[in-house]
Amino acid sequence: MSENRGLRQKAGLPIGALAERTGLAVSAIRYYESQGLITAWRNAGGQRRFERADIRRLSFVMIAQKFGFTIAEIRDLLNSLPDGRAPTPADWRRISGQFRQALDQRIATLEKLRDNLDGCIGCGCLSLPKCALYNAQDRAGEKGAGPRYLMGDSPDDSDNN
Known part of the structure; x- marks a missing residue:
């Protein structure tokens, strides 16, 4: 059974399945790939495949963009995550600490704006x-x-x- 699970993971997700899971358009996924936020690989048939961990990465991208982070800022945060394996909870805690610090600064600026508007x-x-x-x-x-x-x-x- 673990052999079959390994083969399924090795097969990766086609871009359509990734789009369905994340709610993103295929064109958006291609854009994020061109910006270095996720990385596809090609299977034996030459088809683009993505890791299941890219679902979480793209979810993080969507959340970060809603909070006003730029693609470059998001890429810097994601670059600290490991390649070739799914991020662990410890990996996400580390990245969320960096994200939290930037959010705290933005919140302080927004509160100051609100209070002095x-x-x-x-x-x-x-x-x-x-x-x-x-x-x-x-x-x-x-x-x-x-x-x-x-x-x-x-x-x-x-x-x-």
Whole structure:
């Protein structure tokens, strides 16, 4: 029985079966393959095959994209997973720790945006009467371009990052 299971795993999944299992279009799977997120191999008949572990990888890709991660960021995370075998729970814990850290940073930025949306975000516009006090002489602009206070600078910082 274990011999048969080994043969089934060796046969791999055709792209259509992978599409059915993940809910992705075949064209999306090909795109993710071209971006190095999954890797196909060819069977003896020359047909593209995928590992069952690619179901989980593609599920991770879909979740990560919903959270705003770029393909490059996702590829970096997935590159830390082993090739040639299904990731273990320990492998996924390690990658989820990296994912969690990035999510925590994004959550903190979103909370800061939400909490300061009606006030100065340090963009340097000086169009609100409050800006004359909060960002006098465009101190935020001395720290660099963009919404400095949303990006992590504080109006109380005395240095010019």
